[in-house]
Amino acid sequence: MLDYDEEAQRYDTLRGGEPRAEAAARAVLSLVPPAARDLLDVACGTGLVTARFAAARPGLRVTGVDLAPAMARRAAVRLPGRVVRGDSRRLPLRDGEFDAVSSVWLLHLTGGAEDARAVVAECARVLRPGGVYVTTVDKGASHNVGSDIDAVLAARPPSPAHDASRLVESYARAHGLVPAGEARFTGHGQGRSPRRAIADLRRGWFVTVPPDGERADRFAARPRPDPVFTLRAFVKA
Numbered sequence: 126m127l128d129y130d131e132e133a134q135r136y137d138t139l140r141g142g143e144p145r146a147e148a149a150a151r152a153v154l155s156l157v158p159p160a161a162r163d164l165l166d167v168a169c170g171t172g173l174v175t176a177r178f179a180a181a182r183p184g185l186r187v188t189g190v191d192l193a194p195a196m197a198r199r200a201a202v203r204l205p206g207r208v209v210r211g212d213s214r215r216l217p218l219r220d221g222e223f224d225a226v227s228s229v230w231l232l233h234l235t236g237g238a239e240d241a242r243a244v245v246a247e248c249a250r251v252l253r254p255g256g257v258y259v260t261t262v263d264k265g266a267s268h269n270v271g272s273d274i275d276a277v278l279a280a281r282p283p284s285p286a287h288d289a290s291r292l293v294e295s296y297a298r299a300h301g302l303v304p305a306g307e308a309r310f311t312g313h314g315q316g317r318s319p320r321r322a323i324a325d326l327r328r329g330w331f332v333t334v335p336p337d338g339e340r341a342d343r344f345a346a347r348p349r350p351d352p353v354f355t356l357r358a359f360v361k362a
Contacts, residue, residue, distance in 0.1 A: 134294030143173070144313035149354070150177035152310035153227050156259045156358040161224035162186060163331065167213045167248060168231040178227075188223075190216060214243040221253045229356075231265040232288035241287040242296045252361045257350035258302055259358045262290040267312070274347040290357060302359035312352045 127208075157164065162185065166175040169189030179187040189208040192199045201208040211217040213231060226248045235241040248258045265286050286292075294304060323345045329336040334344065 133288035134214070140294060141362050144288070145311075145315065146173040146268060146359060147175045148176060148310040148313060149229055150181060152228065152308040152354075152356055153259050154178060154181055155224045155308050156306055156356060157227075157257055160303045163223045164188070164225040164227065165190065165216075165218065165248075167216070167225045167226060167228040168192070168234075169200050169208065172208065174229055176203040179207075185319065187217075190218070190273070214240055214247060216247045216251055218251045220250055221256075222251050223256060224253055225257045225259065226252055227258075228260055230264060230354075232260060232262070233286065233318060235287050237285070238292070241292070245293065245296040245302075246300050249297070249302050249361060252302075254361055256361045257305060257358055258361070259295065259356055260288075260293060262288050262293050262355050262357050264288055267354050268272040268315075270348070270350045270352060290355070293357065294359075297359040301362050303362055305358040305360040307358065308356045309353050310356070312354055315351055 159182075164178055164185055164187050166178065166189045168186065169175040169191050172189055175187060175189040179185060187204060187207060189197075189200045190211045190213070191200060191203055191208070192210065193213050194210065197208055197210045209217060213228070228244065228248060232241050232244060235244060245258075245260075248260075252258060263286065265284065266290075297303070326334060326341045326345055327336050334341050
């Protein structure tokens with residue numbers, strides 16, 4: 126997993142910046158009822174998306190929480206006084222405090238099914254009855270866009286998808302959350318081959334692609350179509 130303190134300085138630039146953040150925020154808010162007054166953004170990172178929730182809905186009180194100190198500091202610049210440090214598996218917040226909770230690009234990063242369940246349980250705990258939880262699902266699958274480099278990546282051993290939609294729904298139902306819709310948005314600027322894949326090419330991980338040859342250079346430089354991410358919403362009964 127990335128060191129998010131180290132990554133904070135360049136995080137926004139490497140992940141689509143403003144266009145991606147705007148698309149994500151718009152899609153999340155399309156699943157949050159207009160009557161919602163308090164929204165918690167779990168693992169808010171630098172706050173690039175979180176701040177757009179507040180800007181798009183002036184009546185919405187937005188709070189961000191993130192575990193990485195450097196990420197939380199950057200988010201606090203965008204949302205002064207509205208960002209707290211905390212582990213998404215043990216949120217430092219009261220039961221039933223929010224009308225809406227979001228977790229964008231989080232569940233796929235958890236260390237395993239137990240952690241993913243813990244995150245969903247905490248998000249459910251801090252929701253009021255009738256509140257909505259919105260989360261991304263199937264992030265890894267979103268990057269399978271049918272490009273040339275995907276054919277090379279297919280040889281890699283698959284990683285467990287802790288944010289698989291069916292799993293997330295089972296975690297949600299176990300904590301009184303029932304499905305309430307979905308939305309999709311484009312990950313603008315994320316089409317270029319992932320840095321880790323390029324590093325794998327360079328060190329010869331893919332035995333069918335020599336790491337120092339012209340073919341590796343082509344794969345490393347070639348852009349891929351932008352992924353389309355999926356959000357699912359769940360209502361607390």
